[in-house]
Every structure is written in structure tokens, then in C-alpha cells.
Amino acid sequence: MAKEKEMEQVDRILAAKEDDYGGVTVDMTNEPLEPSVFASLLRASLSHWRQQGKRGVWIKLPIELVTLIEPAVKEGFYYHHAEPKYVMLVSWLPGTANTIPANATHRVGIGAFVLNERNEVLVVQEKSGRFRGTGVWKFPTGVVDEGEDICDAAVREVKEETGVDAKFIEILAFRQSHKSFFDKSDLFFVCMLQPLSFDIQKQDAEIEAAEWMPFEQYAAQPFVQGHDLLKYIADICSAKMEGRYTGFSSVPTVTSFSAKNTYLYMNTSVRTAGGNDP
């Protein structure tokens, strides 16, 4: 009886969704199978998809079905990416060159230049990481979450680390670096924010100290002056304070490519007939 049921399943193929690139995706979430049953189904399915001329075959396996990774790898699948609760496997069926798109390649971070009307900048000392115990005062920084806009991330990190409410003004500059974390690349955006509140409530878990500091005092730190990148950034901030620098503002755009509005970051001084400042 159990044998019969297995035979019956072998005749079936795995349920798959077609994609726009001639491939199929199998989502195994909530479909527990014995590894041997899965292996048989997968072989039958691959044979079917090959006949149909399918190209990339994707299999999403939730972590609960960890035992199904091995049979898939035996059939020629390899890892495309993984997130905490699943691994995505892929196999390219044609004999032609593989056009499977690469996994995400970059992490994105922000540094926030928050300047009050007395030309004081909001700075912090961190409890961990490379600046721990160095006495260096730095801009609040943080990682942009998946799905989060850069401008929102800057506002969120300032609030989390210092309790200060702030409004995003501009991206002043950004840096791209490589091999920053497990061989991934990194994009770091320096954002200018205008504070909307001034009382500091520092976050205890990550932040040793936070304060408003005269900008000159921040920029004069030997660490900033001795560090090529931080010196550039301080110079840009200084130019911005003197009204002779324009970064990129966030402009919401509607696009048919995506369900929600997306931001275009651009120099908006062009709209005001070519002046350098908005």
C-alpha cells in the first residue's frame, strides 16, 4: 500500500511556477516529503522540464526540509542564496551558457550628518566594533534594512542611537568598498539630516556616549584629519555648511516596474534654473 502510493507519486511531477525567462520555480514550503520520494519526483520532473526546453530550475526549500538538499545536489543543483529560514537551489538545464542572475552583492549603510542651528553636529562613541575604546567621536551610522529606503534608514538610526528626531535633507556623497563582509561589497551613504528635536536619549546597548559637538571640534579630531575618507567627508560637510555644496535629494517617482513608489536621488538644484543651492 505504502509502495503503491510512492509509485503513484513518482508518476507525478513537482508543482512549479513558470517565470519570464524560460525557467520554473518549485516552492517546497509546507510540502514535507521523504528524501527518496522527493528524489524520484525531482528526476521525473527534470526529465519533463528538459523535454519542454526549460532553462533555469529553482527550488526553494524551507529549513524544515533540510533533508531534501542532498538529493537535489545529487541531481546537479547548487546553492543560489539562503536566508535564515530557507535555501534556494538552482540548476541550469540547457547546454548553453548559464544566464542565472547573481545573488545580492551589496550591503548598504548610512552615516548621518545631523547639524543644529548652532553649527553643532550630533556625534556618538560606540560600545563595540573597530572604534570601541578609541575615544573617537563619529556620526551615527547603521545598516539599511532589506526593503528600507536609504532616507528612512538615516532617520531611523539617528532616532535609535540618540533619541533625536530628524528629517532627511540630502545624500552628500557615498563610498563603495569591497570585501567588507564575507566577500560582499558595501555602499555607504553620507546623509545630511535636519534635527527636529534636541534632547539626547542615547541607546545603551550600542552607544557609549552621544552629544552635540561644535562641528570644528568634530573635524579637528586627529582620527578624522588623518583618515583620507573621513577628511573628505568632513570637508564636504563644511562646504555644505557654507552653502557651496549640493548633494542628491530624494524625489519620489511612480514606476510600473514596482508596486510602491521608489526614490530617485538627484541634484534638484537643476529645477531652480541652474542655481547651485535649492
Added chain:
Amino acid sequence: MAKEKEMEQVDRILAAKEDDYGGVTVDMTNEPLEPSVFASLLRASLSHWRQQGKRGVWIKLPIELVTLIEPAVKEGFYYHHAEPKYVMLVSWLPGTANTIPANATHRVGIGAFVLNERNEVLVVQEKSGRFRGTGVWKFPTGVVDEGEDICDAAVREVKEETGVDAKFIEILAFRQSHKSFFDKSDLFFVCMLQPLSFDIQKQDAEIEAAEWMPFEQYAAQPFVQGHDLLKYIADICSAKMEGRYTGFSSVPTVTSFSAKNTYLYMNTSVRTAGGNDP
């Protein structure tokens, strides 16, 4: 005898490298083990690391050791990320909130605005993807590879798709969008390039057609005029052509954080005493 050997191994712990955040990393590359032996070693190791107060424990498993994923997941590990040839597992030992950094979140792409001295722009029609068969002429576009600088990626894509040599000038604007590919976010940089050669040798695999087209003709396409984002980008390019727009140039910086030079992208007109154009 086999039993004795296994016992001996259980007394050992897995070789691990300490990191700067109180954690350890185990690289299993080239260390084939039986799943049962690995499971015993892992349990002994976890007990040892807990006593030592270790926090994040990372295990890198090459695809050849796919059978070791299951025992690790049984011990509480989950997926952090995966690349074609390995999966990285992680477990957070303390009872405190997990501070394990997120996986890479963004894919990065470029679009190249290549303008010759006759105000003609280099445009292509693609063989696949959403613009296939639409007759739409678009800028050459492509994905920035892991470890590749944005400015280099723009030059490479133009060369690959059209055979034209070009020099990176500026990033004119960029767009961030979300859920573009397996829930990852996307950063798309519009780069201005100056052509250094003019003969077009289109790439047959991806490109249906490529040509130099009067900029006005490109911008007048109903698809461009009817698309919020493309219209903005065309307006920016137009402003740039008229000398009333400044984007971000690439400035090489030396940083102690990284082995190689990294680029800071910034408005360099600040250096020329505040003028709007370099």
C-alpha cells in the same frame, strides 16, 4: 577500532577562528567528516564555546559536505547566506538578543548615458527581458559584479553590449527600489560616459540592435515620456547637456579599513570654489 577512533574524535572540538565580535568561525572546506562524527564534534564544540562565553558561531560548509547541514540544523543552526559552492550556517549562543549582521540586501545596476559630440546618445534594443519586442530604445544597462566598482561596471557594460570604448564621467542620479528579485532591494545608478570610440559592434547574445541616436529622438519616445522615472532621467541628461547639472564624480580614497583604494562619489564642483560645473 573504528569505534575507538570515533570516541577519540568526540573528545576533540572543531577547529575555529575567533572573530572581533566574540564569535567563532568553523570552515569545513576540505575536511570531509561522517555526519555522525560531525554531530558529536559539533555538540562537544558548542558546549566548549558556551563555557567560553562565545556569541555567534559560524560554520562554512562546502557543497560537497551537503550531508553535514542536517546535523548542524538539529543543533540549532540556521542559514545565514549561501553562494554557489557553499552554505554559511550560524547560531547565536547567548540568551541575549541576536546581533548577527544581515546578509547582503542589494543588487546594484547601472544605466549608461553615452553622449557623443553631435549630441547623439548610444542606445540599444534588448533581445530578452521586459523590453523585448517593444521597439523601445534604451541606454545600455547591466549588473555591477561583486567586487566591481560602479564606474568600471558602466564602462564594461557599454563595451560588452556595443563595442564602444568610453570613459566614466559622473553618476547623474540613482534609484533605490525594493522587492526587485527574491525580495532583495535594488540600486540603479545612471552614469554619464564620454565615448572614446564610435564604431558599434553589438553583442549578439543580448542585443537586438544598437545605434547612435539624436538625444531628442531618444527622449521623445512615448515610452520615455510616459514613464515617470525615465522622464526624470531624460530631463537630468538634458540639463547635463546644457551645462546646468552636476552629479557625483568618483574620487579615489585610501582607507585603512580596506586593502584596496575605494571610490568616494561626490559633487566635486565644491573644489572649484563653488561653481556649479567643473
